[in-house]
Every structure is written in structure tokens, then in C-alpha cells.
Amino acid sequence: MASTRIGRRPVATYILLIVMMVLFLFPVLYLFIGSFEPPSLTLGGLRGIIPTSVTFENYVGLNQQFSNPQFTGSLRGFYTVSGIVSLSVVVGSLLVNSLAGYSLSRLRYRGRRGLLLGVIVLVIIPFESIAVPLYYMLQGLRNTIEVQIIPFIGSAFSIYLFYTFFLALPVQLEEAARIDGAGPWRTFFQIILPNAKPAFASVAILTFIQAWSSYLWPLMTTSQPNVYPLPIAIGNLVKQQSIPNFGQMFAFGVILVVPMAIFFIIFQRWFIRSVASLAVKG
Amino acid sequence: MSAVHSLATPRRRFWTEGRTGVAMMLPGIGLISTFILLPFFFSIWLSVHTEFVGSNQPMRYVGLLFYRHLFSDPVARAVFFKSLENNAVFALVVVPVQSGLALGLALLVNRAGTFVKFCRTVFFLPVVFPMVLTSLVWKAILAPGPTGMLNNVLHYVSFGHVAPQNWLGDPHLAMGSIIGLSIWQGAGFQMIIFLAGLQGIPSSHYEAAMIDGASTWRQFRDVTWPGLRNTTIFVVMVTSIFALRVFDQVYLLTQGGPLNATTTVMYQAVTQVFQDQSVGEGAAISVILCVLIAVLSIAQRKVLKERTY
Numbered sequence: 224m225a226s227t228r229i230g231r232r233p234v235a236t237y238i239l240l241i242v243m244m245v246l247f248l249f250p251v252l253y254l255f256i257g258s259f260e261p262p263s264l265t266l267g268g269l270r271g272i273i274p275t276s277v278t279f280e281n282y283v284g285l286n287q288q289f290s291n292p293q294f295t296g297s298l299r300g301f302y303t304v305s306g307i308v309s310l311s312v313v314v315g316s317l318l319v320n321s322l323a324g325y326s327l328s329r330l331r332y333r334g335r336r337g338l339l340l341g342v343i344v345l346v347i348i349p350f351e352s353i354a355v356p357l358y359y360m361l362q363g364l365r366n367t368i369e370v371q372i373i374p375f376i377g378s379a380f381s382i383y384l385f386y387t388f389f390l391a392l393p394v395q396l397e398e399a400a401r402i403d404g405a406g407p408w409r410t411f412f413q414i415i416l417p418n419a420k421p422a423f424a425s426v427a428i429l430t431f432i433q434a435w436s437s438y439l440w441p442l443m444t445t446s447q448p449n450v451y452p453l454p455i456a457i458g459n460l461v462k463q464q465s466i467p468n469f470g471q472m473f474a475f476g477v478i479l480v481v482p483m484a485i486f487f488i489i490f491q492r493w494f495i496r497s498v499a500s501l502a503v504k505g
Numbered sequence: 506m507s508a509v510h511s512l513a514t515p516r517r518r519f520w521t522e523g524r525t526g527v528a529m530m531l532p533g534i535g536l537i538s539t540f541i542l543l544p545f546f547f548s549i550w551l552s553v554h555t556e557f558v559g560s561n562q563p564m565r566y567v568g569l570l571f572y573r574h575l576f577s578d579p580v581a582r583a584v585f586f587k588s589l590e591n592n593a594v595f596a597l598v599v600v601p602v603q604s605g606l607a608l609g610l611a612l613l614v615n616r617a618g619t620f621v622k623f624c625r626t627v628f629f630l631p632v633v634f635p636m637v638l639t640s641l642v643w644k645a646i647l648a649p650g651p652t653g654m655l656n657n658v659l660h661y662v663s664f665g666h667v668a669p670q671n672w673l674g675d676p677h678l679a680m681g682s683i684i685g686l687s688i689w690q691g692a693g694f695q696m697i698i699f700l701a702g703l704q705g706i707p708s709s710h711y712e713a714a715m716i717d718g719a720s721t722w723r724q725f726r727d728v729t730w731p732g733l734r735n736t737t738i739f740v741v742m743v744t745s746i747f748a749l750r751v752f753d754q755v756y757l758l759t760q761g762g763p764l765n766a767t768t769t770v771m772y773q774a775v776t777q778v779f780q781d782q783s784v785g786e787g788a789a790i791s792v793i794l795c796v797l798i799a800v801l802s803i804a805q806r807k808v809l810k811e812r813t814y
Contacts, residue, residue, distance in 0.1 A: 237620075239613060240620075240624050244628075247628050247689070248627050250643065250646060251642075268654060268658075272654075319536060322532065323529065323532070326526045326527075326529035327530060330522050330529065331526065332523030332524075332527055335526070341534075342537070345542060347799065348545060349798065351794070352791050352795045352798060353540075353791065353795075354775075355775070355788050356544040356547040356791065357544040359788075360543070360544060373540070374540040375540075377533050377537040377539075432632075436634075438635070439771075442775075458757055461641045462756065462758075469644075469648075473641070475641075476638045476641045483634075487630075487633050491626060494633065498629075498632065501743075
């Protein structure tokens with residue numbers, strides 16, 4: 224492993240590291256500490272980041288504020304929507320895109336090269352630039368959970384990522400299976416799947432981050448609290464012009480980030496690896 | 506007989522394989538065709554037709570009306586050009602600053618050690634933060650008045666010389682604030698890409714430079730920087746495309762204001778549809794956005810191809 228040679232002056236390096244770490248960690252600490260403080264302290268300047276007393280009143284207040292599932296939505300409801308949407312998108316896109324990637328990398332049929340080129344071109348198009356026409360196309364599905372799932376299962380980038388990964392797998396594995404009389408389906412599920420865990424992990428993590436954070440699309444397609452995912456419910460508090468209750472906002476923020484944080488702590492290496500895999504795009 | 510047989514078998518096999526191949530790719534290719542390719546063409550079609558959300562009037566072909574409106578109507582043009590300008594400013598600041606910061610961080614954490622590993626995690630952490638969460642925290646940090654976190658910190662650091670600012674409400678500061686929090690959130694992503702790039706540089710190159718007695722700076726200039734060439738191009742292009750897509754933080758924190766100081770192309774596209782009820786104009790803006798992104802991507806490919814050796 225090539226390490227760079229700034230290390231000649233380790234003291235300067237470590238001072239820089241500590242300064243940057245404080246800058247990056249500060250907002251995160253502020254969020255967690257602020258959510259357990261009485262509201263007067265959350266927006267009390269620097270005192271807000273020094274934990275003096277612990278209270279759960281922000282969380283209790285938040286729960287009360289969203290106590291009517293019909294008019295305000297409920298915390299459990301937002302969580303359920305976000306959970307169903309994220310899980311469906313992740314599971315669906317793993318299955319659909321890996322099959323497409325395998326087909327493009329290993330099976331021969333007419334038009335395959337053209338399709339591959341099409342996929343690569345589609346990787347460039349970011350969701351934002353097609354959000355408006357897509358909204359218009361799917362108007363009939365507004366205020367449903369399905370509308371938050373369906374457009375995100377197929378992903379040109381995931382297909383391409385699977386494609387490049389499968390291409391790099393040794394063909395001998397599959398040849399052995401084929402000699403044993405396995406068809407493409409059985410080969411895929413019994414030979415490819417167990418050997419492609421890194422690709423599946425990358426796509427799962429990247430898709431989950433995107434689905435769990437998704438804001439623009441649910442903002443466009445939902446207007447009823449019973450189908451709000453977490454980011455929309457939180458966003459409605461954040462964008463208020465009046466002086467907001469920061470304590471409750473922070474508590475809501477913590478609720479949003481906890482599942483992500485747990486995944487992140489457990490699968491940290493995979494998170495970093497999957498983000499690095501984004502560079503295959505170039 | 507046997508000759509016919511041996512000819513027929515491969516052909517039949519090819520056919521089954523082809524059919525299976527098509528069956529395997531169909532769901533994925535079908536979905537991306539329906540939800541990426543189709544809307545892409547549909548946006549072009551929508552941009553030359555009138556349709557007002559919720560009205561019962563039939564669609565009517567209007568040609569380039571919406572494009573003309575965007576480029577020549579004094580009011581619409583002022584807002585649209587302001588949004589283009591803001592995206593450009595965002596890109597011109599974020600691309601060098603965030604990429605530079607990310608490269609610096611990558612160099613700092615490209616070594617072994619528990620503390621360094623911890624720092625790497627900390628720098629990467631905001632990347633998994635949803636933008637809504639980043640906006641939420643920074644709304645509190647940037648809160649106006651002496652009790653806002655940033656104002657309070659500046660007050661202490663400057664011994665009372667810096668007056669409290671309205672970070673998100675002052676037209677001169679708002680864009681800078683949006684840029685600042687976006688950099689905080691995005692830098693870790695580029696850091697990881699640069700880190701992967703750094704680890705792809707063979708250590709023998711550094712050893713050779715050391716034997717030649719190259720200084721730290723010379724090593725960076727002659728080994729690290731050329732070695733990161735393709736990584737840097739990738740990061741710069743991804744970040745500029747990202748700069749064209751800015752929406753969430755603007756919508757959540759400033760609603761494009763004050764005085765359109767933070768409005769963006771994407772914010773305009775959405776506002777057209779939801780406030781002004783004009784799908785056509787929103788679609789026209791989307792088409793322009795696609796063109797800009799396509800130009801950037803093609804430029805990237807050109808630059809990458811030119812000097813890959």
C-alpha cells in the first residue's frame with residue numbers, strides 16, 4: 224500500500240487531522256446532544272453542545288405532535304413508509320439489475336451490445352432531470368407507496384456495476400456448472416450469486432442510502448401524511464419560516480439517522496468500498 | 506446425419522441461451538426504459554405542449570413557446586438566468602474547494618493507525634446523512650441572532666468583533682451558506698474516491714522519487730498528482746453534474762430566496778410545475794438541464810480518452 228510522505232512531520236499532520244475532525248464531527252455531535260437537551264439550550268449558542276442535563280421531552284413532544292395518523296401522520300407511519308419503500312427498492316433492484324447485468328455480461332443474443340451501450344448512456348441521466356416528466360407520467364399513482372418504489376427498482380448504474388463485476392469473474396466456474404448440465408438460471412443462482420457478494424453489497428448499500436434519503440420525488444408525489452416517508456415529514460418542520468422548535472427537529476433528525484447509523488457502524492468497510500465502486504462509472 | 510446433427514445442436518443451444526438472456530435482462534432493461542428513457546423523451550414532448558395541472562383543457566402544441574419565454578420574457582428570463590448563474594457559482598466554488606479539501610483529507614488519512622481510521626470514518630459520516638438531515642442541523646448552526654451556533658462561535662473566536670449575521674437570510678451570504686453545508690456533506694465522498702486513486706499508485710514510484718531525493722512537494726507534483734489524473738477528472742465531472750442537480754437544501758432552507766439569491770435550475774423546474782402549474786415550462790427547464798449534463802459528460806469522456814496511456 225502506497226502511503227504518502229506527508230508523514231515526515233507527523234505533528235503537523237495530526238494537528239490538521241484533529242482540526243478537520245472537529246469541524247466534521249461538530250454538527251453530528253450537536254444533533255445528538257441537542258436532541259436530549261431542553262429547548263432553551265438547543266439554540267443557546269455554544270452552551271448547546273455541552274451536555275448539562277438530559278431530557279427526553281423533545282422526543283415526547285415530537286410524538287405528541289404527530290399523534291393523529293389522519294391529519295398529522297404518526298412517527299410509526301413515517302417509519303413504516305420509509306421502511307417499506309427502502310426495503311422494496313433494495314430487494315427489487317438487487318434481483319432485477321443483477322439478472323440484467325449477468326445477461327449482458329455472459330449470455331449471447333442479438334442486440335446485446337446495443338443494449339449495453341444504451342445502459343451506459345442512461346447512467347449519465349440523473350433522476351432530477353427526468354423528475355418532472357416522470358411526475359406527469361405517474362400522476363395516477365400520487366399519494367401511494369407504490370409510486371415511491373416503482374421508478375427506482377431499475378437502475379442503469381446498478382446494471383452497469385453488476386455487469387463489470389460479472390465480467391471480471393472467472394468463466395471456469397460457470398463452465399463447470401454448465402458441464403454438470405446447469406442452465407443459465409441455475410448457474411446464476413447457484414454459482415454467480417455466492418461469488419458476487421461484494422457487488423450485491425455495494426448495490427444494496429448505495430440503493431439503501433438513496434432510497435432512505437430520497438426527498439425530491441416523495442415531495443412531488445405525496446401530499447397526504449399517511450404516505451409521507453420520514454424525510455418529507457422532517458422537511459415540513461425544517462422549511463417552516465416561523466421560529467422552529469429545534470429540540471424537536473433534532474430529535475426527529477436522530478430518529479431518521481439511527482437505522483442508517485446502525486447499518487453504517489456494522490458494515491462500515493462495505494459502505495466505504497461501495498462508495499469507492501462508484502468510480503467504475505468513469 | 507451426424508453432420509446435420511452437429512450443425513443443429515449449437516444453433517438450438519444458441520437460441521435457448523438467447524431466449525434466456527432476453528428473459529433475464531428484460532425486467533431491468535424494461536424498467537430503465539420505462540422510467541428513465543421514456544420520461545427523457547417525454548420531457549421533450551411536454552416542453553412543446555401546454556398543459557396546466559388540474560385543468561381540463563386538451564394538450565395543445567405550442568412549439569418553442571416555453572423556451573422563448575424562458576429566454577426572452579424579461580421576468581422569466583431574469584429568474585432563469587439567475588438560477589443558471591447560481592448553479593454556475595455553486596459549481597465554480599464547490600468543484601475546486603470540495604475536491605481540494607477531499608484530496609487534502611485523502612492524503613491525511615492515507616496511512617495506518619486507529620486514530621487515522623477513526624478520522625476517515627468521521628469525514629465519511631456526512632455522506633450517509635440524508636440532505637434533509639444536513640439541512641436541519643445547519644439550519645440551527647446558521648440560525649440568525651447571537652444565539653445561533655456559528656454566530657456564537659464567531660463571537661468568541663473574534664473576541665466580540667464579528668457581529669451576528671443572518672446567514673441564510675442575507676442575499677450576500679445565503680449562497681455561501683448553502684455552498685458551505687453542501688461541501689461539509691459531500692467532501693467525504695470525494696475523499697473515498699481519491700483514497701482509492703492514491704492506493705492505486707504503485708509504491709515503487711514513491712521509492713524511486715525518494716532515491717532521487719525528491720522533496721515532499723516534488724513527490725506530490727511528480728508522482729501523486731499525475732497518478733491521480735483520471736481520478737481527478739472523474740471527481741471534477743461528478744461534482745459539476747452534482748452542482749447542476751442542487752435542490753433539496755435550497756428548497757428546505759431558503760426556498761430560493763432571499764431575492765432569488767439561492768434559486769437553482771432544479772428549483773425553478775419544480776416551482777414551475779407546483780406553483781405556476783406549468784408542466785410545459787418545467788419540462789423545458791428539464792430538457793435544458795439534460796443538455797447541460799450531456800455536454801459535461803461528453804466533455805469528460807473526451808478529456809479521459811485524449812490522454813489515457
